[in-house]
Amino acid sequence: MAHDLVIRGGLIATATDSFVADVGIRNGLIASFGEHLDPGTAEVDARGLHVLPGGVDVHTHLDLDLGGARTADDFESGTAAAACGGITTICDYAWQGKGQSLADTIAAWSVKARGRAHVDYGFHIILSDVTDERIAEIPAIVGAGYPSFKVFTIREFGIGDEALLRVLRAARRAGAIVNVHCENSEMLDLAEKDMIATGRLDPRFYAESRPARAEAEATRRVIDYAEHVDAEVYIVHMSCEGAVDAVRAARKRGVRVWGETRPIYLGLTSERYDPGGLEAAKVIGAPPLRALPDQAALWDALRAGDLQTIGS
Ligand SMILES: [Zn+2]
Incomplete structure (x- = not known):
């Protein structure tokens, strides 16, 4: 039967295999793989390219x-960029405001996305104000299709360790997963005070302000908390070897923990801060870029399946 579209001669990568072939599309679905498929109504020459x-x-x-800092992209521009990079679904973080219900948080984020997104989208919910009422809302919001929550361990956006434990327990009961930004605020504070005292204020010193050990410590602690209440936990944007070691060890002993890293940690190291000033500021994020051994550990962990996802 004729195809609406044939993608010709690309290197096709599936979850298990890669091979050169044509892909035949009919009614928006892949209908066949093969060599020398009959001409389609439309044709794409993919020779020398990957088909994923x-x-x-x-x-x-x-x-x-974020009160002063604003993301450069909204749902229109961000999802256009995603589509150009081969991303067909995004999961954005709907951020709960102070006193806001979880249902209202989702409603507010839906307004931002509706009619603007070029790709499919879903939402996680960032919990920033955890009260008994919000904890009680978790089962209903999971039932409504939002089974993924995020919390921070850092003071600026965090909810405190006791609330984190309560969220983990409530999520476990509701069958949800908790995504955690792991850094130890006390260790960050100490580094920051030392740097202010010694006048190391230029962005070239940025990596020092958020030591890798602060990430590793919080990762181990969050895993312990998850284990304590038998919760499923997902560590976001991991950047250092110590955090990778913590996730690997926990997975080995059967903890339901998953790990994510970001393209910048896989492609850049903290030497990018060396020029200082605005050049360094362009690659500032939390956690910061790390050293070469950390980068190697991330690649190894991805290859071994100790880390499971890459998020931008
Ligand atoms: Zn995030």
Whole structure:
């Protein structure tokens, strides 16, 4: 039967295999693989190119105002960029405001996305104000199709360790997963005070302000908390070897923990801060870029399946 579209001669990568072939599309679905498929109504010459399933970017922040800093992309521009990079689904973080219900948080983020997104999208919910009422809302919001929550361990956006434990327990009961930004605030504070005292204020020193050990410590602690209440936990944007070691060891002993890293940690190291000033500021994020051994550990962990996802 004729195809609406034939993608010709690309290197096709599936979950298990890669091979050169034509892909025949009919009614928007893959109908056949093979060599020398009959001409389609439309044709794409993919010789020398990779043909992959659409990617899922599980960690985006679009149209987000952080009080002074605003994301450059909204749902229109961010999802256009995603589509150009082969990403066909994104999961954005709907950020709960102070006193806001979880249902209202989702409603507010839906307004940002509706009619603007070029690809499919879903939402995780960032919990920033955890009260008994919000904890009680978790089962209903999971039932409504939002089984993924994020919390921070850092003071700026965090909810405190006791609330984190309560969220983990409530999520476990509701069958949800908790995504955690892991850094130890006390260790960050100490580094920051030392740097201010010694005048190391230029962005060239940025990596020192958020030591890798602060990430590794919080990762181990969050895993312990998850184990304590038998919760499933997902460590976001891992950047260092110590965090990777913690996830690998926990998975080995059967903890339900998953790990994510980001393209910048796989492609850049902290030497990018060396020029200082605005050049260094362009690659500032939390956690910061790390050293070469950390980067190697991330690649090894991805290859070994100790880390499972890459989110932008
Ligand atoms: Zn995030």
